[in-house]
Amino acid sequence: MNRDLPGGLDAMVRDLLAWFAARARPLPWRRDYEPYRVWLSEIMLQQTQMDRAVGYFERFTARFPDVASLAAASEEEVLKLWEGLGYYSRAKNLLAAARLVAARHGGRVPDDPEALRALPGVGPYTAGAVASIAFGRDVPAVDANVERVFARLFDLDLPPREPATAAFIRKTAAQMIPPGKARELNQALMELGALVCLPKKPRCSECPLAGRCEALRLDLVFERPVPAKAAAYIPLEVATGLLVRQGRVFVQKRPATGVWAGLWEFPGGTVESGETPEQAVVREFMEETGLRVAVTGRLAVVRHGYTRYRVALHCFSLRDADGEAPQPALHAAQEGRWAALPDLDGLAFPAGHRKLIDRLGRDIPFPGPALP
DNA sequence: TATCCGTGGCC
DNA sequence: TGGCCAAGGAT
Numbered sequence: 001m002n003r004d005l006p007g008g009l010d011a012m013v014r015d016l017l018a019w020f021a022a023r024a025r026p027l028p029w030r031r032d033y034e035p036y037r038v039w040l041s042e043i044m045l046q047q048t049q050m051d052r053a054v055g056y057f058e059r060f061t062a063r064f065p066d067v068a069s070l071a072a073a074s075e076e077e078v079l080k081l082w083e084g085l086g087y088y089s090r091a092k093n094l095l096a097a098a099r100l101v102a103a104r105h106g107g108r109v110p111d112d113p114e115a116l117r118a119l120p121g122v123g124p125y126t127a128g129a130v131a132s133i134a135f136g137r138d139v140p141a142v143d144a145n146v147e148r149v150f151a152r153l154f155d156l157d158l159p160p161r162e163p164a165t166a167a168f169i170r171k172t173a174a175q176m177i178p179p180g181k182a183r184e185l186n187q188a189l190m191e192l193g194a195l196v197c198l199p200k201k202p203r204c205s206e207c208p209l210a211g212r213c214e215a216l217r218l219d220l221v222f223e224r225p226v227p228a229k230a231a232a233y234i235p236l237e238v239a240t241g242l243l244v245r246q247g248r249v250f251v252q253k254r255p256a257t258g259v260w261a262g263l264w265e266f267p268g269g270t271v272e273s274g275e276t277p278e279q280a281v282v283r284e285f286m287e288e289t290g291l292r293v294a295v296t297g298r299l300a301v302v303r304h305g306y307t308r309y310r311v312a313l314h315c316f317s318l319r320d321a322d323g324e325a326p327q328p329a330l331h332a333a334q335e336g337r338w339a340a341l342p343d344l345d346g347l348a349f350p351a352g353h354r355k356l357i358d359r360l361g362r363d364i365p366f367p368g369p370a371l372p
Numbered sequence: 373t374a375t376c377c378g379t380g381g382c383c
Numbered sequence: 384t385g386g387c388c389a390a391g392g393a394t
Contacts, residue, residue: 123393
């Protein structure tokens, strides 16, 4: 990592501010930088793309033009205006914070980073952003854009969230601020990240800092920022089976809570240690349905992922092990059904089971005798 | 510290 | 087309 600044910070800041003055997008809250509007924009932009947030901002400020009107609002109406934007706790926190501002700060958004930080929904980034952009306080505002710009500019060879890297970024971001110019500089860094220093498609030929970018000089732009250590994926062996009677396969609807709530599935479950997938599917059928089944064939191993798991789904064809074949119990489901192959298309399955279904009748034969 | 929270665009 | 990502914060 090169922490020396080619040409020095001053020249870099000068070029960056000139670029921002020329290229800054005319956003609604940039008209007058009214603190309430800046604050609202920062909340709406958390994990949300600009194009999507602007329309919501216009509708929201038309209905709630200031802290007082928002503080007097019902949560229901605030949520209605937030509908579709996602991360709804932002809306609830915003309303709670507006009421706090009305009660404790006389309806004026505080200009102090610490006071801002105390408001619900305001973290380190948003506190710095509002203090600098709305009030011109000389504090940094480091978001993912700034992290990416710095990672490339200084060729940082550790992930931006690493403590040492984060400290360097924050310290440098603070040092770069010309006195009284934090509003412009912080926005310029973020704007550069949003318009030019893009994650997958950097536009280095348009970058005002290209001549000072260490990653570009070393042809490492696409290697920066270094991704954080990927959350360790947990390999999971899962077994499931198709029990067919008279051309129909048993499926069950999962409970209303928990993972895949309300989705349909073939019974099955995790392969425990010391257990083969065949043994697991027989055991799981007994536990979940009370049925004694026997494996008649291996259909496929479907690989898929969800959240942090990487699943190998072992799929078997099954038959009733007993002559007598009672109806399945529902120990792990709210509903059961015997479904013909075409019926499965009308039910919602988790991705792994859906992959299996999509292959049935194509490269995997539907087990048992032909459909009636 | 890791995980959850929502949605739409992207390739 | 499904998996990944995008102006974070709370727990």
